[in-house]
Amino acid sequence: MFKDWNFDEIIDRNGTAAMKWDPGVLTAIFGTGKENLLPLWVADMDFKSPTVVRQAMEKRLAHQIYGYSLIDPSYFPALISWYQRRHQWRIDEKWILTTPGIVPAINYIVQCFSNPGDKIIIQPPVYYPFARAIQNNGRRILENPLKIVGDHYQMDFADLENKAKDPRVKAAILCSPHNPVGRVWTREELETFGNICIKNNVLIVSDEIHCDLILPGFKHTCFPTISETFAQNAITGIAASKTFNLAGLQQSSVIIPNTGLRQALFNYIENLGFANSIGGTLFGAISAAAAYDGAEPWLDDLLVYLQDNFTYFKTYMETQLPGVTVYDLQGTYLAWVDFRNIGLDDKKMTTILEEDAHVALDHGEWFGENGIGFERFNLACPRSILTKAAEAVVSAIKNHTANHP
Numbered sequence: 544m545f546k547d548w549n550f551d552e553i554i555d556r557n558g559t560a561a562m563k564w565d566p567g568v569l570t571a572i573f574g575t576g577k578e579n580l581l582p583l584w585v586a587d588m589d590f591k592s593p594t595v596v597r598q599a600m601e602k603r604l605a606h607q608i609y610g611y612s613l614i615d616p617s618y619f620p621a622l623i624s625w626y627q628r629r630h631q632w633r634i635d636e637k638w639i640l641t642t643p644g645i646v647p648a649i650n651y652i653v654q655c656f657s658n659p660g661d662k663i664i665i666q667p668p669v670y671y672p673f674a675r676a677i678q679n680n681g682r683r684i685l686e687n688p689l690k691i692v693g694d695h696y697q698m699d700f701a702d703l704e705n706k707a708k709d710p711r712v713k714a715a716i717l718c719s720p721h722n723p724v725g726r727v728w729t730r731e732e733l734e735t736f737g738n739i740c741i742k743n744n745v746l747i748v749s750d751e752i753h754c755d756l757i758l759p760g761f762k763h764t765c766f767p768t769i770s771e772t773f774a775q776n777a778i779t780g781i782a783a784s785k786t787f788n789l790a791g792l793q794q795s796s797v798i799i800p801n802t803g804l805r806q807a808l809f810n811y812i813e814n815l816g817f818a819n820s821i822g823g824t825l826f827g828a829i830s831a832a833a834a835y836d837g838a839e840p841w842l843d844d845l846l847v848y849l850q851d852n853f854t855y856f857k858t859y860m861e862t863q864l865p866g867v868t869v870y871d872l873q874g875t876y877l878a879w880v881d882f883r884n885i886g887l888d889d890k891k892m893t894t895i896l897e898e899d900a901h902v903a904l905d906h907g908e909w910f911g912e913n914g915i916g917f918e919r920f921n922l923a924c925p926r927s928i929l930t931k932a933a934e935a936v937v938s939a940i941k942n943h944t945a946n947h948p
């Protein structure tokens with residue numbers, strides 16, 4: 544088969560308003576004078592999207608009328624077929640509510656299914672917009688922290704049992720696969736998690752945006768496929784945006800088999816005033832459909848490239864910096880690195896990374912208190928960029944340690 548992609552290609556994203564590379568955003572997040580950091584932070588990829596995506600958009604673009612549009616009808620069968628093929632999940636079209644992103648969807652869900660003062664469970668260290676969605680809407684965070692057991696993270700089910708009993712708990716947000724720790728939860732782990740929530744009437748919000756980014760040797764289980772009871776008690780967020788690098792197109796969906804929950808959220812979103820009660824965009828739906836239908840070989844190659852990036856990164860970091868642990872990556876393209884054993888406090892570490900190594904990373908503390916001392920590296924970039932960043936980090940840390948024995 545002819546391959547028209549090359550993940551080694553370096554593409555200049557400057558001047559495209561790419562959030563990850565934008566000097567203004569880098570300065571705003573990391574501080575004055577940080578506009579030139581090499582960015583391995585926000586979770587998008589420095590790779591071109593598949594050609595089929597561009598072709599589908601160009602075809603529609605040529606029409607030159609971009610008036611009020613429904614979600615392109617190709618989106619639904621393409622999504623349904625993808626989930627059937629890749630995840631053995633039979634989605635009924637009527638279960639799909641389109642949304643302009645998973646983060647907006649989580650905010651709507653929080654607003655729709657809880658009241659101010661209610662509690663929502665999250666499992667830190669975890670993707671920080673979950674905490675913001677809860678707090679910004681006047682709800683309370685109830686943490687069920689993940690724990691490190693041996694060389695990997697696990698859920699703390701005893702703690703979850705205790706906390707889920709609280710009658711003020713209305714929902715639990717599951718990150719599956721988990722950003723930032725890179726776990727692909729096993730079916731057994733999901734069963735235990737789901738059973739505890741359901742027994743206590745806690746709605747499960749399963750964010751599965753990374754579910755297509757599963758490294759060789761691991762298997763993702765879509766939460767609602769576990770049983771009919773699980774399906775009836777869950778709202779699952781999915782998108783093609785992480786998989787095919789389409790996040791700027793603002794297209795995602797939530798899948799809700801339960802009619803009552805679906806109707807409630809539909810009414811809620813309609814009251815927010817989206818055109819035709821539909822979230823998403825003209826080009827978002829077209830691009831997702833094209834990718835689902837035509838870019839499977841691209842994704843399969845991407846996963847091999849990401850695996851190789853990870854193998855290089857883990858080996859290099861752990862051999863160059865004894866005491867540093869790079870957690871095994873099962874899913875996502877985000878490596879979670881424990882720097883706690885190298886004897887530098889968190890603030891010093893940030894200074895070294897930004898002022899000496901000149902890299903922009905997601906700092907562990909953003910993901911919760913148990914993220915302090917960790918850094919998250921985005922590996923979805925050409926190997927030469929990753930190598931440059933890893934070498935800069937290693938050399939900056941070694942310099943510091945040599946000068947401050």
Ligand SMILES: Cc1ncc(COP(=O)(O)O)c(C=O)c1O
Pocket residue numbers: 586643644645646647670718722750752753782784790795
């Ligand atoms: C777990 C998780 N959920 C949601 C998002 C973002 O979703 P969206 O861009 O659809 O709002 C991300 C992006 O990094 C993520 O990691």
